[in-house]
Amino acid sequence: MKIFTPQEQLLGKKIYRDKSLKKLEEKFKPKKVTYFSGEFISIKExxxxxxxxxxxxxxxxxxxxxxxxxxLDKEKKELVKKALEILDKGKPLFTELDEKERDELKDYNLTTLKPVVFLEENQDLDTLWEKIFKTAGIIFFYTVNKNEARSYPTKERTDIVSCAGKVHSDLARGFIRAEVFNIKDIDNFHNLEEARQKGFLKVVGKDYAVVHGDVINVKFSV
Incomplete structure (x- = not known):
């Protein structure tokens, strides 16, 4: 993820210190933990x-x-007129147009069509990350095993197969099913077997839509 910023002190790669990933580390004690990082840049395009x-x-x-x-005199006149009226009021297009309208205008390289987050004074980085994710409709899912715990950003309502592909293309190509528990339930069991017995670890198919905080383990065959 790349984020435009007008503030020089924010430029560069920044890690999101995800509290959920910390919980996975404490519970399963993997050899390493990989946090999400995004890049703050000065080029808006x-x-x-x-x-x-x-x-x-x-x-x-x-x-x-x-x-x-x-x-105005070429195409999509009504939508273009509506967009101009929004801008004339000093508002960004992203917050005032619906998803379908934004999609119709996406080929015109309009900067304020992109998700917009307003900077506040004395805002810490973690709080800023949370605002960015919420505005952009980004959620996180996780994987964990003895070697690594890792976080992955994805759009809301993404299906489990697409999420599996973010981990590795083979997982999507050979997807059979997945076992899933949510991080909000992590204090209710000591290990995955207990999570399974108590019903916190569920088996899902390819139509399952991942929700924020899901920890997934994909069964596959290629």
């Missing part, structure tokens, strides 16, 4: 999420208005 202060927002709104004004 290649970012996934935009951090804004009021001045930067105004600059981006002006840029987007100039792009849209050239489209």
């Amino acid at each position: 290649s970012c996934d999420v935009i951090l804004l202060d009021e001045k930067t927002l105004l600059d981006f709104i002006v840029e987007d208005m100039e792009k849209l004004e050239g489209l």
Whole structure:
């Protein structure tokens, strides 16, 4: 994930110190733990999420208005007009248009169509990460074994096979089923066998939609 920031002190790769991953480490004691890291950059064109202060927002709104004004007499007139009215009120398009409308405008490289997070003074990095994930619709799932505990970001409502593919392509290609428990239940059992006996570890098929905090173990054959 790449995040545009107007603040130089934020530039570079930053780790998200995930408390859920820490719980997995304490419970299963893997040899290593791999936290998610994202990159804060100064180039808005290649970012996934935009951090804004009021001045930067105004600059981006002006840029987007100039792009849209050239489209008024060409195509998608009603949607373009609606977008211009939103921008004229000083609001970013991401927060005011629905997903279908944003998708229709995605080819025009409009900066404020991207998920927008407003910067606050004295905001710590963990809190900022949480705001970024919530705004962008990002959830986390996890894997854990004796060698490694690891976190993976994905979009809300992602199916289990797609998530398996983020771990390794073979897991998606040869997916049979998966065992899943959620991190919120981790204090209710001592090991996976007990989790299975108590009903916290469930077996799911390929139609299962992963939810935030799921810890997955995929059974596969290739």
